[in-house]
Amino acid sequence: MFFIIGTKYKDKLLTETPSSELCMNCGEKSKHIVVRERKYFSFFFIPIIPLHTRYVFKCPACTYSRKISRAEAKEYCNGTGMLDSGLAYSDN
Numbered sequence: 001m002f003f004i005i006g007t008k009y010k011d012k013l014l015t016e017t018p019s020s021e022l023c024m025n026c027g028e029k030s031k032h033i034v035v036r037e038r039k040y041f042s043f044f045f046i047p048i049i050p051l052h053t054r055y056v057f058k059c060p061a062c063t064y065s066r067k068i069s070r071a072e073a074k075e076y077c078n079g080t081g082m083l084d085s086g087l088a089y090s091d092n
């Protein structure tokens with residue numbers, strides 16, 4: 001008898017910025033996304049137990065991402081984030 005165990009990442013798109021942001025990596029202006037990445041303990045390739053959660057602010061053009069806190073992710077979802085982050089800015 002054998003078991004196949006391991007870890008697996010699952011991503012969930014939380015929100016998209018309302019306006020285009022300048023990427024600090026590639027210089028592309030596009031709507032960035034806020035993603036929740038969860039690492040799961042998997043059993044026979046089925047994710048069972050969440051082990052670790054992180055939130056990232058990601059450029060869809062080059063997939064460059066920077067880690068943000070849960071509070072920051074919540075602010076982005078409420079539409080109040082990014083104005084004072086200093087790493088991305090709006091063009092309006």
Ligand SMILES: [Zn+2]
Pocket residue numbers: 023024025026027028059060061062063064
């Ligand atoms: Zn980029």
